[in-house]
Amino acid sequence: MTEPSEASASPFGCDIAKLLTPAKQEQLLRAGTQFSCAADGTIYREGDAAGHLYLLDRGIVRASRLLLDGNRQLVSFLWSGDMFGLSEAGRYVNSLEAVCDSVLHRIPIAAMEAMLREDAQLALGFAIRAAHELRTAQGHILCLGQLDVQRRVARFLLDCTEQPELFDRASGVLILPMKRLDMADYLGATVEAVARALTRLEREGLIRRLTRRDILLPDPEALGCYAGWARQPI
Amino acid sequence: MTEPSEASASPFGCDIAKLLTPAKQEQLLRAGTQFSCAADGTIYREGDAAGHLYLLDRGIVRASRLLLDGNRQLVSFLWSGDMFGLSEAGRYVNSLEAVCDSVLHRIPIAAMEAMLREDAQLALGFAIRAAHELRTAQGHILCLGQLDVQRRVARFLLDCTEQPELFDRASGVLILPMKRLDMADYLGATVEAVARALTRLEREGLIRRLTRRDILLPDPEALGCYAGWARQPI
């Protein structure tokens, strides 16, 4: 995590997610209203008329698309500081639900537009944020397209370690805030396959389940190596 | 394809890919230099120092990432008018190669930055483009996570029909410009699985292979219904 101040100097090349300056964040927050959402509460549904952009102040949110037969794909998890409200032709493209009790800000799209149109800095921040989301989505594509379920789970655990509120680097303990079904739908697998993957990872000594939600990663390095993932290519 | 003029009024909600105004496009082109790339030629590699942004004037380009074991995932195809050059910490995150002979523009990132910093309209256009890419990537995620190979191939054919230079709506003939291996790596499958999927789609009357690359879609509607985001036929 580097300083946002000059990170934004490099469009489509920032290291970080949260890069609007504090002043811009302040400006956004003033333009909107705060509200909270209980676990499993719906923020909006795929197909609803899009009226707001959202900032997640605290909590975790899942973005999903439903299939005709009721199958669901989670396209992303959103963490504190993330922004969402992606729409097309005036309708939201994903359904958004809280994974746990969460606090959010909602900004009317019209107000947002006005600010973006006259503020290059803000608009650039948006572009960089979107580019960051895009990189994440591409990582997800790589995961779904090339890895077996056991490796997908390994990668997912590592992704979760990026969230400071979930992972204690000192102890190596990761708290999984979501149900197995959410993990499964995110990873394009079944809950059974996820459970079996965790069992095998544990048998191979790469993780240890303290409780169902608390997982010890004795050696994240080894786990990353197992997942066959080079964050920085050679 | 609607007019770009007011489509950009709706950030994160545009219908279209190509939305910088002609004036902006002109400005970008003047800032860069044109070059061409032969089929299967490399434009840049994952991990290279990122120095330029690219505009694809004519042709088709594939963006891919490699795993440690040498497996490849195509994260997207880029068509005429698309922009690319996604980087992180000063390094490109994907490898870009031409699928067929292509003509491109290359703009130094420094020049691009300068323009973005002082031009809200341009920066907003960037944000919207990135949001469009993001929606596409999420569709890809849905495809990889939930559909069997036969349906993935069906969806892919339909995606290709969006490109006017590939699909003749009147005759229903689609020209596939890429090899089976590219399709397979894009769809997270093997060439064999793709070949079998095409064979089954043909047996079911949803497509007809005129040659290996030219495919007749007698009823795109029916194909869409088949691929419609459902794992099991309804």
Added chain:
DNA sequence: CGGGGCCTTGAGTCACTTCAAGACGGGTGG
């Protein structure tokens, strides 16, 4: 014509899914 990619097909194997049952664990009410 002949060679070499590229594509398709076949047979066997394996990973994941499906279906079914049991184990855990947090929350509630007695």
Added chain:
DNA sequence: CCACCCGTCTTGAAGTGACTCAAGGCCCCG
């Protein structure tokens, strides 16, 4: 405080779709 209960998670067994390996066919190009 305990017992129960229900949602969640894990495990087992059987079925299946996709992968691997191997061979053959197509077609462009020399």
